[in-house]
Amino acid sequence: MQILIVGGVAGGAACAARLRRLDENAKITIIEKGPYVSFANCGLPYFLSDVIADRDNLFVADKKLFEKRFNINVLDNTTVTSINRNNKYVNLQDKEKTFTLNYDVLILSPGSNAIVPPFASGIDGVFTLRTVPDVDAIKARIKSRNAKKVLVVGGGFIGLECAENLNHIGIEVTLAEGAPQVLPPFDFEMAQFVHQELKAHGVRLKLNSPITGISHDGDILKAEFKDGTFLFDAIILAIGGRPNSVLAKEAGLSLNDREFIKVNDFMQTSDPNIYALGDAVEINDPLLGGKTSIALAGPANKQARVLCSHLAKNRLNKDLQVFPYKGAMGASIVKVFGIEAASVGLNERSLKGKVDCDAVWLHPNQHAGYYPNAAQCHLKVIYDKKSFKLLGAQAVGSEAAKRIEIMSAYLSKNGSIDDLAYHEQVYAPPFSSARDGINYAGCILENIRDGLVKTARFDELNTRFKDAIFIDVRTPDEFKQRHIPGFINLPLDSLRQNLNTLNKDKEIVITCAVGIRGYNACRILNAYGFKTYNLSGGVLTYFTANFKA
Structure with missing residues (x-):
């Protein structure tokens, strides 16, 4: 059995390792266009500030480990240029030659491509942050130019992490976002807590400010906005990504109207011999039904497990119980200086016109108020006004992760507001309260449902x-x-x-x-x-x- 895996980060690397654990004899090859496989792309912003000080710690596994420990062939710096589905082979290009490889099963884990506006393409000093060479280039620019001012464009997770870590090393950071707020998964009023934290730490925040142009003024970069032109030593673009689905499209695989690869509940594409996972695929929306896409490492790793189990049972004759992939709710978190911002499920903005929803807001402490260093965890819980079905939650502040982890568990199991009210958490004064914020949220919603309060x-x-x-x-x-x-x-x-x-x-x-x-x-x-x-x-x-x- 010849298994080719296109893409060696996150989903692709997870597939390779699990498939080897499931079958010792399959011939497994990872094809990676870059120089590294299985690196911690989520850790790259923290290498900017040396919070992660050792570059080697960014590598979860390397080519040598895959080859020696797992007996997996790794072709790095190699690009798949096309797929021949009829004859089941791929065309490849490395630094020296073109060649082909046959496959019995092909797994696509191509990820996404960073969005770079045409006016920013190819300009020296303008970066994206997706790979280890990207972070190396940014650090080299900062050092060689003794950079004092850096512009970060985009207020998503990567943009916020870059802004914080550059701030940590004494750089004056401007964070520009074309929307009225940072963090698209959050509703505006919850993102405001993050705006306050950024400004409190000296980050210059430009909201409702899409960048319209970039040019050079000698060694300095000129960034153009509607309110003027500003000068920077470097610019980092963190304005999202697009599914890297060109290879799948050219091979005639089914894509949706947003160019994401269509897969079934076992991650098979429209060609049963080709699987796909990760940032580039369309998945189920477990809350409202229909389809969605989630570009996060957690879902990619879970997709890998489902994919490998299905492949092993159906193609490698392994006696496994295979569960369908149910989809993802986008549970996510970011650290912003002294606070955490976490969310799961749907926000009110995305629900507008789809569900008659409402929300409650509350501001409990993360542990008993009388215990030292009590701090607030600001919560928002969104629900269907008619059925009181839970639809999403957002938390910002101290130990937000803990509350959203609990909410994620209940959302995934179709839990009720009563489940929140009676959730049994571990309790001692340093860790929680006898009635946690999650309990309070459930009690508030019960009171509304039962007519005790409007x-x-x-x-x-x-x-x-x-x-x-x-x-x-x-x-x-x-x-x-x-x-x-x-x-x-x-x-x-x-x-x-x-x-x-x-x-x-x-x-x-x-x-x-x-x-x-x-x-x-x-x-x-x-x-x-x-x-x-x-x-x-x-x-x-x-x-x-x-x-x-």
Whole structure:
């Protein structure tokens, strides 16, 4: 059995190693266009600042290890130029020659290509960050030019990680993003916590600022934006990627309208002798049905396991139980200086026009408030307003990863809001609270479902609730520090004594710091016949959403 694997990073390398563990006799060859296989591309930004100090640590495995430990042939610096499906061979080009290799099974793990606008192509000092040679070139530029100012274009994961790590080594970083926010998987008001963290650490943030041109001014790079031209020593483009599916397209494999390779639940393409996985494939959307694409290493590795099990059972006669790949929800995380930003599932922006959804916001501490160094983990949970089905979650702050890991587990198993309310977490004061933020989220949603409270959103105050009475139930001192315009102060502890000052014919929106006292105030007023709404997430959510980045 001759198995060729095109692409030796993440999915491709995982397939090669697992297939060898499943079968000692198959002839397995990895074909990699670059000089390295199985390197930690997710770690590249941290090598910029020497957080990862040893370059060798970027290599999970190398050519020699694959050949000696796994008896796998590795052709590096070799490009597959075409696939002949009828005769089952590929044409290849290395540094010296062209040649062909036959296959019984072909696995495509081509990844994605960095997006480079035409005006930026081929300009010295403009980089993308996808490979080890890329990071070597960036570090060389910074050292040779004694770089002081660097522009990072793109506010996704790679862009944020580059911005932070360049900041760590004393470079003045400008982060430019064409959209109104960084981190596309997040909704705007949650991304605002990240905007605040970036600015607090001196990163110059340019939102709603698509780059329109790049040129040289001697050794300096000129970057053009709608508000002017700015000078930099280097520019890193981190504006996303496109599926590297040209080879599959030219071979006549089925692609979707966005040029992603179509595969079945076992990662087979439209040709049963050709599998595909990773950034370049279309996969199932487990939350809404239909199809999606996820360019993350975690899903690629899970796809590799499904693919190899199916191949081994059906082509290598191995007695394995094979599970279909169910798809991915995009669970992801990024570290931004002192905080974590994590998400899973769908955001409100992507759900618009598809599902009648709503959300709750809350701001619990990551562990018991009385234990030292308690810090907030800001949570948003999105749900279907009719069925209360969980659709997605976002967390920013301290130990966001922990909360989104829990949410991801429940989302993947179609868990309910009641599951969140009664989730049993490990508890001791240094690690959590007796009722964790996840429990609070479930309790809030149960209260809404059961009619115990109605909620208002930060973005509805001037529209849906423009004629309502606005009451802030915090203490007078808290109210003086800052309050939402239009709100009057009526502290919670004096609420019952002031019932006669309120109009029962009007809706009342109540707020506090984060929503807990607001809920108590709603329950009191509801008992006396008032129509109340608790401002979800309280004053903190409102002012974060309205932060001027």
